[in-house]
Amino acid sequence: MDQTPAPATSAMTKGQPLPLVAVLATGGTIAGVQASATSSSYVAGSITVEQLMASVPQLAGLARLRTEQIANVGSQNMTHAVWRALAARVSALEADPDVQGVVVTHGTDTLEETAFFLGLTVPASKPLVLVGAMRPATALSADGPANLYAAVALARHASAKARGPLVIMNGDIHTAREVQKIAASGLNAFGSPNGGRIGVMVGIEPLFHGQPPQTPSAFEHFDLAALGPAPQWPRVAIVYAHADLQADVIDALAALYDGLVLAGVGDGNATDAALHALKRASGQGVAVVRASRTGSGYVGRGAEIDDGAAGFIAAGELSAQKARVLLMLGLTRTRDPGRLQALFDNR
Numbered sequence: 001m002d003q004t005p006a007p008a009t010s011a012m013t014k015g016q017p018l019p020l021v022a023v024l025a026t027g028g029t030i031a032g033v034q035a036s037a038t039s040s041s042y043v044a045g046s047i048t049v050e051q052l053m054a055s056v057p058q059l060a061g062l063a064r065l066r067t068e069q070i071a072n073v074g075s076q077n078m079t080h081a082v083w084r085a086l087a088a089r090v091s092a093l094e095a096d097p098d099v100q101g102v103v104v105t106h107g108t109d110t111l112e113e114t115a116f117f118l119g120l121t122v123p124a125s126k127p128l129v130l131v132g133a134m135r136p137a138t139a140l141s142a143d144g145p146a147n148l149y150a151a152v153a154l155a156r157h158a159s160a161k162a163r164g165p166l167v168i169m170n171g172d173i174h175t176a177r178e179v180q181k182i183a184a185s186g187l188n189a190f191g192s193p194n195g196g197r198i199g200v201m202v203g204i205e206p207l208f209h210g211q212p213p214q215t216p217s218a219f220e221h222f223d224l225a226a227l228g229p230a231p232q233w234p235r236v237a238i239v240y241a242h243a244d245l246q247a248d249v250i251d252a253l254a255a256l257y258d259g260l261v262l263a264g265v266g267d268g269n270a271t272d273a274a275l276h277a278l279k280r281a282s283g284q285g286v287a288v289v290r291a292s293r294t295g296s297g298y299v300g301r302g303a304e305i306d307d308g309a310a311g312f313i314a315a316g317e318l319s320a321q322k323a324r325v326l327l328m329l330g331l332t333r334t335r336d337p338g339r340l341q342a343l344f345d346n347r
């Protein structure tokens, strides 16, 4: 749906049409509805993208908007099939010369995974901005409208190009590679624990703390067409480490999955029993990546574990949930631990 443009703001050249920004909606709390404005329970993915846009009439002063409903789910139910459809639409919009930038509205729970997936599969030559909300659309002081306004302002801005997908929440701008949901509640729920946010919104202008990287994207690129339909993508599970972790859970998963990511204690570590089971799995051709459950820091090769001998891959700065995405895509190309490690080292 194209919405009627309002007069240009001072940021635009007088007489020029407003930039065209595409908004792809997938659901989430930003589209969530409560029984009453003060209730703490709600259903994510309840209102349509048209209703969402209509709740922020000020958007018409920023951009001409083209909206599409890709899905309407709580992002805890995000699927690979939706990712594939979303990536295909974003790619098509990237190729559309009329479109200046793209916004994806999304639930916050798996927003970082979708952003990372898009970074790996979409040629991001234009601003691509993901946004969500911590409070439902019907809440008192809902944060969705302001977040959406900031996302459209960012997506129409030339300085948001060449940085890969960006995430904007609560006025902070994050890269897809770094961003994490770091709190289960509260408005300030997103962070980039290792490198920090890369910018902030000042009114309708982004203020970036640094220049874009010299290479436009730090991501490896995976061709969507070569991936095939989502149900056939390699299967990767995450094993969460804890005190006294036993081998049986790993043995069971190794029989079912193509790859395992260890959300390890500390620097990607686990009990001897678990590490032996992972080594067994690796010997049977299951790809094994070591990440950390701590939420930040770096999991390097060989600090406490001989990754070379075990055939393990070290996740570096990637969280377990992002390591799962990269391993899944990497396994469409190779099962060789050395080549898979190279994908994780490509930063």
Ligand code: ASP
Residues within 6 Å of the ligand: 027, 028, 029, 030, 044, 073, 074, 075, 076, 106, 107, 108, 109, 110, 132, 133, 134, 135
């Ligand atoms: N469960 C919701 C979702 O991810 C939470 C949110 O959007 O904040 O869709």
